[in-house]
Amino acid sequence: MGIRSLLRSLRHRPPLHPALQRNRSAFADFNQDIPLEDCEFAVTDMEMTGLDPEHDEIVAIGAVRIRGLSIITGDVFHTYVRPQRSMARPATLIHRITPAQLQHSPALAGLLPGFVDWCGQALITGHHVGLDMGFLTRACRRHLGGAPATPCVDTMRLAQAWERERWERSFDPFQPTVSYTLADLSARYGLPQFRAHDALEDALQTAYLFLYLVRKLKGGGITTLRGLHAAGRSWRWYL
Template identity: 60%
Template sequence: MRERFRHWLHGLRGGGHPLLRENRERFASFDQDRPLEDYTFVVMDTELTGLNPRSDEIVSVGAVRVSGLRINPSDIFHAMVRPGGAMHKPATLVHRITPQAVADKPSIEEVLPDFLEFCGDALLVGHHVGLDMAFLNRTTQRHLGGTLHTPCIDTMRLAQAWEQECWENSFDPFQPSISYNLRDLADRYGLPRFREHDALEDAMQAAYLFVYLGRKMRGGSIRTLRDLFMAGRSWRWYM
């Protein structure tokens, strides 16, 4: 894997790493108006040494593929990553990944090309996906010379849009007690439960949430990918 990465690195041309050029070209003219079932999604999650993309690092990444609005549990990606810097105790207490557990794991430079190849032409999905993408793009910028152009969908925003739709059709339109934590949403919607703070299992949890919301919202006015994007963006807290 290291030899392949060095080969790609030496093959850089104007415009960045070949994987980033492929990514940019793939999504340069992207059709958002096909039915949701026509798209492939990669639902992802990361575990981190902290929450600051400028100073903290990825220590684990997990992902599962969704096609035809169906989860493929055998089509997964999971890697533990050896960070270059220190691992902070508060983060370790959350995800239980210790320095010893990743001491012999590959660096992010080695893991990154494999993860990008796994994603391919799929759209990225995550719960509070902006945080994951901040770390991922910081990493691709540092090691590959650019950022990703892949469209992303945030299941937290979709859940907020779905709840808003439900509220507007009920006699009690204001429900401040709803939590948009991934675990709490799984309980609320009766979804299968997975272990928290494990990148692959959190990705699987978010995948079930995504498929649930995609099917629920599709039953109303959501037909195409553009409809889904607009539903998430229209949530009033993010105006």
């Protein structure tokens, strides 16, 4: 973003929304040393019209809650989102969401407060979560007056940490064929398979992957958020 665009966005930014005020209050004294069993995680996936947060838009949000290291099946967030601009055909081919499905869906500005409140004190968790958070942060700044304070957990980083640990224990430490896509990791670990490129089903897929990785990493002594964060950050090839 250029200087002029940044100044223009700041000039038109709305006052901080009450949902974001509650969000920032919830994480004002965030304690990374609490046991993983005592944490909540909002496992989230978003479908977008493309990969550029400055020009593309969110068209679906799916999220499931993990509490006590178990998926709370009755506590989900799932919605389609009406974009401001027409959706390009390649995006429709990937996630199979048609313009007709979105025509009567709510706009993102009206959905964001509910999603932020639904997450509550849960940590947002996702596969390559930085991409989704880029879109979410930009949308919150535009419509809610600021960025959310919610810490994030990336299952791709955790998978890289777990694979590194496996390699170091094996006789063959070099396995360049490992794929870190959500679908390939889930198949590699024998997890239940869900439909790809569907926001809610991808969130479920990520939740199963997250719980698998947490249990594996806990076996190596990682029992707190601080340890989980350190395990993810330690993967030196992650971009």
